[in-house]
Amino acid sequence: MTNGEGIAIRGLSKNYGKTMALEMIDLTLPKGKIIGLLGPNGSGKTTLLKILSGLLMNYDGRVTINGHSPDLHTKRIVSYLPDSPYFADWMKIKDATRLFKDMYPDFRTDVMAALLSRFELSPKMRIKTMSKGMKEKFQLALVMSRKAEIYLLDEPIGGVDPAARDVILQTILANFNPESLLLISTHLIQDVEKILDEVIFIKNGRIVLHEPRNSVIEREGKSIDDVFREVFKC
Amino acid sequence: MLMTFLKHEFFSTSRKFGILYLGIALLTISVIVFDDFEPIVATFTLAFFACFVLLIITIISTFEKSIFGPQAQLDFTLPISTHTYLIAKILINVFWLFCSIAVFVACLGAILYAQNGFAMLGEFYQFFVFEMQNAGFVLRTEHWIFFYASWILSFVQFLLLISFVCSAVHTRYFRKNKKVMAVVLYFVVSFIFNAIISMISPSGVLVDGSYVLRNGDLVISLIIQLCAIAVLYASTYYFLNYELEIE
Incomplete structure (x- = not known):
């Protein structure tokens, strides 16, 4: 990683009262890669992504995105997909699209139109009438329509059926800018492992593994999903 | 970015206020159509408090949803500064306050005018001034x-x-x-x-x-x-x- 490009995390800890959500995390995530943040529920994935996206401002340690702590500058270059719907119910798809177009200079209207068409969503659809899967597709379309430098996707396939998961993953791959960094958090390893360059295993707020996907597969002689099941077995 | 966020805030809140103003307008029309002066004061006192309470509830709900609800994840990841966020929230709510007063005054004026023309408006203004003087102004x-x-x-x-x-x-x-x-x-x-x-x-x-x-x-x-x-x-x-x- 050169000139502070990408994400650098040093000694990051975050607690919620007596509960340690993240403990002394050190990570260097360069651009040009798709990195999987893999861990069971409650392992600290969402907390880490929220710190990177600027939603959690109080933490110990140092976090930089392209050399900046999470702030206004990083919000301009980070495209964040939360793990739950975050648009008001009264909005239509076209309202949310207009908001993103107004707010982000890197928003690509043509890409958004193509993605909506692929997901069979109409701009006139109101969010409150959409199913959970439709909302996830719509939000993913918005986030991937930006030509951002950093993409943070929190459980993008958590609430959709297996067939839709493939479509979503193809969409992520097709719209991934090779010069950007994509950090995808999930516990559905089998579905995402084929698109990953690097994997990070996070357990109880600690990083237990951070390696290129291929080297893990070569060393262990099994898929990432199998390694994950072994590491996280109860 | 302030204007862009203000526009977003305006669209977010305008539906609630639109419904509120429509309700007050309908109330005004019904008072005028039924042409009965006695319930006017009571109705409008009620409408005034309803308008005020709804305005306060809407303001609180706007802040509450913006920080407590899932919408917070949208508002606080938008590329706007904290100053822009706060100033936009204040401006949009002051705007709605003025709109609410304008709607209330217009509706009250319409009722008084329908009752007895411009003379009634003059009488009401004198009454208002008298009350203000009594209050020490x-x-x-x-x-x-x-x-x-x-x-x-x-x-x-x-x-x-x-x-x-x-x-x-x-x-x-x-x-x-x-x-x-x-x-x-x-x-x-x-x-x-x-x-x-x-x-x-x-x-x-x-x-x-x-x-x-x-x-x-x-x-x-x-x-x-x-x-x-x-x-x-x-x-x-x-x-x-x-x-x-x-x-």
Whole structure:
């Protein structure tokens, strides 16, 4: 990683009262890669992504995105997909699209139109009438329509059926800018492992593994999903 | 970016206020159509309080959803500064306050006009002036300016207090029962602020058995209000910028 490009995390800890959500995390995530943040529920994935996206401002340690702590500058270059719907119910798809177009200079209207068409969503659809899967597709379309430098996707396939998961993953791959960094958090390893360059295993707020996907597969002689099941077995 | 965010805030809130104003307009039309003067005062007193209460509820709900709800994840990841966020929230709510007053006055004027033409409007204005004088207001031009300025500043102070409370309970200092804590904190901070303001504000001079504020006293009162606003704004800015925890 050169000139502070990408994400650098040093000694990051975050607690919620007596509960340690993240403990002394050190990570260097360069651009040009798709990195999987893999861990069971409650392992600290969402907390880490929220710190990177600027939603959690109080933490110990140092976090930089392209050399900046999470702030206004990083919000301009980070495209964040939360793990739950975050648009008001009264909005239509076209309202949310207009908001993103107004707010982000890197928003690509043509890409958004193509993605909506692929997901069979109409701009006139109101969010409150959409199913959970439709909302996830719509939000993913918005986030991937930006030509951002950093993409943070929190459980993008958590609430959709297996067939839709493939479509979503193809969409992520097709719209991934090779010069950007994509950090995808999930516990559905089998579905995402084929698109990953690097994997990070996070357990109880600690990083237990951070390696290129291929080297893990070569060393262990099994898929990432199998390694994950072994590491996280109860 | 302020204008862009203001536009978004306007569209977010306009539906609620549109419905509210439509309701008041329908009430006005029904009062005019039924042509019965007796219930006018009662109806409009009711409508005024309904309008006021709905305005307050809508303002609180706007802040509450923006920080407590899933929408917070949208608002706080948009590329806008904390100043832009706070100023937009204040401006849009002051805008709706003025709109609410305009709608109320227009509807009241329409009813009075329908009752007895322009004469009724004149009579009502005289009644209003009389009531204001009874309340201790000396109706000199500069006093009216102070009165309106103080009134707007009080509203901004209220908005900032709501914003302060909502942001304060989303920090590490409040882990549990955030909504209950927000209500408690609102009343505690409100009480402390009012106590301090009433202690240091000038009480005026005694004229004919009642206290009358001089221009200098009014200026000092406005400065105290501005200081309270500055303290609330700075505290809210600090919480949003350095301590925020959107879970």
